[in-house]
Amino acid sequence: KSALVRHWLARKFGADTQPLFLGCSFYSQGTREHAGTADQFLVNALQKLGDPEPNKGPLGIRGQRLAKLIAAKPTILVLDGLEPLQFGPGVEQREGQLKDAGIRELLAGLAQNPGPSLCIVTSRLKLTDPNLDRPEILQKSLDVLPLEAARELLRYRGVEGDDSELDAAANYLGRHALALVLAAEAGKSVTAIIELRAVRIKEFATGASLPPHNWPPNLPRRPRPPAPLGRDDVRRHRCERPPVPAALANPG
Numbered sequence: 001k002s003a004l005v006r007h008w009l010a011r012k013f014g015a016d017t018q019p020l021f022l023g024c025s026f027y028s029q030g031t032r033e034h035a036g037t038a039d040q041f042l043v044n045a046l047q048k049l050g051d052p053e054p055n056k057g058p059l060g061i062r063g064q065r066l067a068k069l070i071a072a073k074p075t076i077l078v079l080d081g082l083e084p085l086q087f088g089p090g091v092e093q094r095e096g097q098l099k100d101a102g103i104r105e106l107l108a109g110l111a112q113n114p115g116p117s118l119c120i121v122t123s124r125l126k127l128t129d130p131n132l133d134r135p136e137i138l139q140k141s142l143d144v145l146p147l148e149a150a151r152e153l154l155r156y157r158g159v160e161g162d163d164s165e166l167d168a169a170a171n172y173l174g175r176h177a178l179a180l181v182l183a184a185e186a187g188k189s190v191t192a193i194i195e196l197r198a199v200r201i202k203e204f205a206t207g208a209s210l211p212p213h214n215w216p217p218n219l220p221r222r223p224r225p226p227a228p229l230g231r232d233d234v235r236r237h238r239c240e241r242p243p244v245p246a247a248l249a250n251p252g
Contacts, residue, residue, distance in 0.1 A: 020073065020075045020076070022077045026083075043062075060104070071109075073117075075118075077118070078120045078121075086098055086125045111134045144177075145175045145180070151163060157181065
């Protein structure tokens with residue numbers, strides 16, 4: 001997102017232009033916290049853009065008003081983690097469609113008339129609403145990045161290492177964008193990423209198990225933790241007591 005915004009600013013504006021930034025994260029990556037409505041975001045955004053009655057009207061009407069205000073002056077709008085507001089997999093003929101009328105009307109309004117503004121949406125689900133199927137809306141999957149981009153993402157996020165080490169880490173994580181970001185947050189070196197179980201980060205991000213993969217021999221592995229005790233092991237541990245020393249068993 002940051003790289004896209006920088007490219008867009010450099011192409012559209014000079015150094016003397018400062019567009020307004022608006023943003024909201026509807027899903028906190030790596031946690032169970034999520035939002036089910038955009039109501040509070042619409043209120044805050046309308047208020048910031050000078051709407052005199054940000055609470056007035058149903059969600060769809062407020063979304064339309066916000067789209068017009070954003071299109072009126074240079075604005076960058078980032079809607080991050082939109083999937084809680086979409087129908088999920090398995091919902092017949094509606095997977096990916098927006099459940100939230102406010103965001104649906106906001107995006108539809110910006111597609112028809114974006115003005116001098118840019119809207120960036122991130123989601124694990126493709127937007128499938130019929131009124132968003134327009135040439136003005138470009139959807140691109142970023143699940144798997146080119147190796148060079150994956151390496152630069154790790155480096156941009158502060159992970160230390162030379163090109164070969166970062167390439168090894170990127171390939172091990174499947175060059176999956178979310179896995180790379182989570183791994184970078186967990187550890188700031190390639191070794192630290194391994195020690196903090198990058199495999200589990202990858203499995204969390206993709207929802208799938210990793211195939212076996214051999215790390216380069218010069219990079220350490222984290223030792224496997226001991227298996228937890230089962231119920232029978234705990235019962236046996238409680239029942240078995242150490243033998244009493246002979247001096248105590250036969251006092252005197």
